Amino acid sequence: MSTNVAIEIKDLTKKYDDKVAVDGISLEIYKGECFGLLGPNGAGKSTTMKMMYCSALVTSGELYVMGLNVKKNFREIKSRIGVVPQEDGLDPDFTVLENLLVYASFHKLPSAEAELRAQALLRLMKLEEYQDRSVETLSGGMKRRLAIARGLINSPEVIFLDEPTTGLDPQARIWIWDFFKHLKSEKSTLILTTHYMEEAEQMCDRVAIIDGGRILTIGAPKDLIRDLIGKEVVEFDTNPVDLNYYLGRLRAEGYSYQVIKDTVSVLVKENQEGRKVVDLIASDKIFIRKPTLNDVFLKLAGHQLRDE
Amino acid sequence: MKFKDFFTMPQVNSGAFQVWSRNFLYFKKTWLVSLFWIVLEPVVYLGAIGFGLGAFVNNMGGIPYIEFFFPALLSTTAMMVAFFEATYGNYTKLTHQKTYATIMLTRVGPEEIVAGELLWAASKGFFGVVGVTIVALFFGLIDSYKIILALPILFLMSALFSCIGMVFTSFARNYDSFIYSTSGLIVPMSLLSGTYFPLEQLPSGLRYLSYLFPLTHGVAAVRGVLHDGTPWVVGVHILVLLLATWLFMNVAFFRIRSKLLK
Numbered sequence: 001m002s003t004n005v006a007i008e009i010k011d012l013t014k015k016y017d018d019k020v021a022v023d024g025i026s027l028e029i030y031k032g033e034c035f036g037l038l039g040p041n042g043a044g045k046s047t048t049m050k051m052m053y054c055s056a057l058v059t060s061g062e063l064y065v066m067g068l069n070v071k072k073n074f075r076e077i078k079s080r081i082g083v084v085p086q087e088d089g090l091d092p093d094f095t096v097l098e099n100l101l102v103y104a105s106f107h108k109l110p111s112a113e114a115e116l117r118a119q120a121l122l123r124l125m126k127l128e129e130y131q132d133r134s135v136e137t138l139s140g141g142m143k144r145r146l147a148i149a150r151g152l153i154n155s156p157e158v159i160f161l162d163e164p165t166t167g168l169d170p171q172a173r174i175w176i177w178d179f180f181k182h183l184k185s186e187k188s189t190l191i192l193t194t195h196y197m198e199e200a201e202q203m204c205d206r207v208a209i210i211d212g213g214r215i216l217t218i219g220a221p222k223d224l225i226r227d228l229i230g231k232e233v234v235e236f237d238t239n240p241v242d243l244n245y246y247l248g249r250l251r252a253e254g255y256s257y258q259v260i261k262d263t264v265s266v267l268v269k270e271n272q273e274g275r276k277v278v279d280l281i282a283s284d285k286i287f288i289r290k291p292t293l294n295d296v297f298l299k300l301a302g303h304q305l306r307d308e
Numbered sequence: 309m310k311f312k313d314f315f316t317m318p319q320v321n322s323g324a325f326q327v328w329s330r331n332f333l334y335f336k337k338t339w340l341v342s343l344f345w346i347v348l349e350p351v352v353y354l355g356a357i358g359f360g361l362g363a364f365v366n367n368m369g370g371i372p373y374i375e376f377f378f379p380a381l382l383s384t385t386a387m388m389v390a391f392f393e394a395t396y397g398n399y400t401k402l403t404h405q406k407t408y409a410t411i412m413l414t415r416v417g418p419e420e421i422v423a424g425e426l427l428w429a430a431s432k433g434f435f436g437v438v439g440v441t442i443v444a445l446f447f448g449l450i451d452s453y454k455i456i457l458a459l460p461i462l463f464l465m466s467a468l469f470s471c472i473g474m475v476f477t478s479f480a481r482n483y484d485s486f487i488y489s490t491s492g493l494i495v496p497m498s499l500l501s502g503t504y505f506p507l508e509q510l511p512s513g514l515r516y517l518s519y520l521f522p523l524t525h526g527v528a529a530v531r532g533v534l535h536d537g538t539p540w541v542v543g544v545h546i547l548v549l550l551l552a553t554w555l556f557m558n559v560a561f562f563r564i565r566s567k568l569l570k
Contacts (some may be wrong), residue, residue, distance in 0.1 A: 016570065055412055057569060079415040089410035093334045102333065106327045106414035154414075 005067075006031045006189045007052060012061035014047050014213075021047040023213035034039040034180070034190040036204035038197070038225030038293075039135070040301050044213040045193045046086065046162055052191065053160045059273060077102045082156030086163050088147040090135040096146055097122065097131040100153055107154040110298050114153070123147040125179075143285060148179070159183065161192040165199070177203060197294040201225075207293070209300050222244050228299060229291040232274040234266040236286035249280050258299055265295065310385060318561045320423040323334035327424025328431070330411075335432070347439035349384045354378070354444070356502065369506050371535060378449055379531040380503035382462055385440050387523055390433030391494060392465040394473025395486050398425055408568055418565040425468050426560065427442070433466025434459075458533045464549050465526040470531070471556035479564035497523045502531075522552050 007029035014022035022044045029035045037045040048058035051063055054074040063070045065077045092097050097118060106112035122128040125145040134145065144164065151159060164180075177199055183190060183205070194200050196253040201208055203222040208218040217224060238246055239262060250257055250266060255277060257266045268274045274288040335342060354374075358381070362373035401407035408421050408497050415443055433570035437459065476489045500510065501523035507515050518524050525545040 053413065055409070055569070075415045075417065078413065083413040085409070085413065087406060089406040089413075091330075091407055091410070092405060093337075098333070102330050103410070103414065105322065105329065106411055106416045108415065149411075218456075 003067075004031050005029070006033070006065070007191070008062070008064040009048075009052075010047070010062040011237065012051065013059045014044070014051060015059045018020045020213055022051070022059075025210075025213070025215055027208060027215065027218070031189050032186050032187045033205045034192070034203055036200040036207040037191070037193045037210055038195075038200055038207050038297060039193075039210035041211070043210045043301075045210045047213075049160055049162055049191065049193055053081055054078055055083075058226070064105055075156055079154065080157050081155060082151035082159045083150040084144075084147050084159070084161045084164055086166070088143050090143055090146060090150075092134070095132050095134055096127055096138070099135060099146060100150055104151050104153045115151055117155075118149075121152055122243060127150045137171075141168050141175070144168060144172065145175065148304075154268060156188075158189040158191065161190065162194055163195065165194065165196060173199075178283070197292060197297055201293040206215065209297060211301045218297070224296045225291050226270075229295045230243050230269040230272070231291070232268040232288055233266060233291045233295055234274050234277040234281075234286065234288050235263065236266075236281050236283040237263050238281075246281055250277070253277075253280065258295075258300070267291070267295070268300075314411075318419050318423065318558075320419045323414075323420035324423035324427065326416060327411065329422055329429050331428040332423075340526075342432075342435075343439070346385070346389045346427070346436035347443065350381055350436070350440045353441050354440075354447070357381075369387050374449065375535070376506075376531075377504065378444065379458070379534050380501070380527045382437055382440060382458070383465055383501075383523060383526040384498050384503060385436045386433040386462045386465040386570055387469045387494070387498070387526070389436040390429045390469040390471040391489075393429040393432045393482070394425070394470040395476050396483065396487065398474060399428070399477045399480055399483065399486070400531075401425075402564070402567070412568060418568040419561065421568065422474070422561050422564045426467065426474060426557065429470030430463065430467040430474060433469065434463045437462045452534070454534050458530045461526070461529050461533065461546060461548075464546070464553065466547055466551040468522055468526075468556065471553055471560050473564060474560035476555055476569060478560065497521045502527050515545070522549065525549050525552075 005028055007027070009025055009027040012022055012025045013020065023050060037049060038043045047056060051058050051070065052065060054070050054077055056301065066080060068077050070077060091102065094102060100118035100121065101111070101114055104118065105111070109117065119128070122131055125148060127142060127145055127149065130138065130142065138146065148161075148164070151161075161180075165176050168176070173196075179252060180190060192204075198302060204221060206218065206220050207224070209216045217228070221228075243259070243262065243264070246264065247257065247259070253276075255266050255268070255272065257264055266277050268277065278286055278288065329468050354377075358374040362377065365373040367376075388499070408418075409420055413417065438570065441450065441455060441459075476486065480486060500514065500518050501521045503523070504519070507518055511520060525548045528537075529542050529545035529549065531537065532545065
């Protein structure tokens with residue numbers, strides 16, 4: 001295996017009793033990369049990540065983290081990675097600072113070093129003035145920042161973030177994504193799962209879109225958008241009566257499209273023109289926009305509601 | 309669980325000590341409330357049952373009632389404190405607080421978590437025993453070095469009930485589940501194990517049943533040590549406690565590990 005690979009996965013599966021959560025995934029994640037696992041609820045992205053950070057057992061297949069086998073060398077792997085789980089898992093029995101110190105003790109950090117590292121992280125995460133507060137009194141954004149600080153306490157080589165911004169208000173989200181940009185600039189390897197497509201598009205060097213425990217596609221967001229969607233999207237609202245008529249015209253002109261209820265998104269390829277679509281459709285609710293990763297996601301994963 | 313799993317010692321590294329230390333750190337923050345229930349409660353029992361009720365009973369089994377009751381009080385304290393820590397306390401950390409899941413993100417694994425938690429609950433039970441012993445010293449109930457010999461047995465009792473509690477925790481679906489273990493096992497045991505009156509008072513069926521209770525053996529061993537019981541009988545009781553601890557410890561390891569790492 002080459003030395004620039006952080007994670008190597010071959011034909012990985014995970015079964016809970018008889019339910020297949022991960023169904024034969026193969027994947028390589030490189031060092032210094034920000035990699036996103038995207039997918040609807042229950043797609044298997046969190047389970048895949050859990051196996052990477054050794055909190056779930058592998059049913060079959062191979063999984064190496066920094067060249068170490070998760071089945072044998074999980075202790076060494078866990079001492080070299082940082083994890084920010086979906087539910088923060090902060091210890092309500094302790095204060096902000098104690099949470100970091102206790103966690104550092106599990107990592108076997110000497111206490112003087114742990115103290116320095118904890119103080120530095122609290123400053124970095126803008127939590128230094130709350131260090132003696134009970135974690136119960138923190139806001140959701142502060143809790144998440146503390147969970148991130150905790151994940152960084154052992155100076156990890158690979159950082160796992162499971163839905164790091166879910167449930168936070170916009171300000172807290174922006175702050176956290178900015179912080180990840182800072183981590184990225186320091187050449188950390190970041191692996192994250194998220195529902196926020198626009199953020200994944202900005203942040204991730206590559207993404208894998210997962211559904212039903214399988215990888216549907218994998219690549220740089222820019223490339224996926226170009227290859228699967230095109231250069232523009234023309235979106236318009238119509239009514240059920242006119243819908244079929246419009247779709248017939250679009251097909252005749254060689255356009256592909258996605259329909260979500262009464263909204264049609266026409267995918268305009270490199271060699272096509274969005275303006276011409278506008279001329280075809282007599283709708284006053286029509287506009288041309290840049291395609292996004294969200295279009296890729298909806299195209300591949302469909303748009304049915306998912307329940308956990 | 310395979311048969312041989314009952315007899316193999318789990319592989320545990322020093323992470324167990326960090327788990328223990330986490331609990332000790334919390335204990336230091338909340339020692340006052342702990343003191344209330346793990347020491348004050350037994351002392352109230354000592355006053356009410358030992359001195360209050362004891363005033364009407366001239367002697368029991370050939371010794372003053374309070375001296376008959378005191379070994380049972382120590383054993384019951386070890387049982388109660390360790391058991392409640394290993395059930396309500398550990399269940400909270402296993403489920404609501406997700407403490408174990410978070411610890412498992414570090415190099416500390418399920419084996420160390422179980423070992424650290426069992427050792428902690430045992431320690432807390434033992435703190436209770438030491439607390440009650442110190443109070444009893446002031447009441448003039450301890451007049452012999454023999455208490456030193458009883459303390460290791462009481463630690464073993466704490467360890468046993470921390471293992472039993474942890475097994476119940478692994479089966480619990482919610483906090484109400486512990487009502488079965490408390491009302492069905494702990495309370496009857498605390499009344500029928502030769503604690504308040506000698507086993508000979510029980511009808512013979514119940515008496516044989518009470519020999520299945522671990523507390524019976526604990527009380528008998530501690531009483532034997534403090535009041536010059538037959539050495540080999542005390543030895544047999546200790547052996548029963550050791551075997552039961554070994555059994556429940558292995559079940560606790562197996563059950564909790566398979567809950568933590570799926």
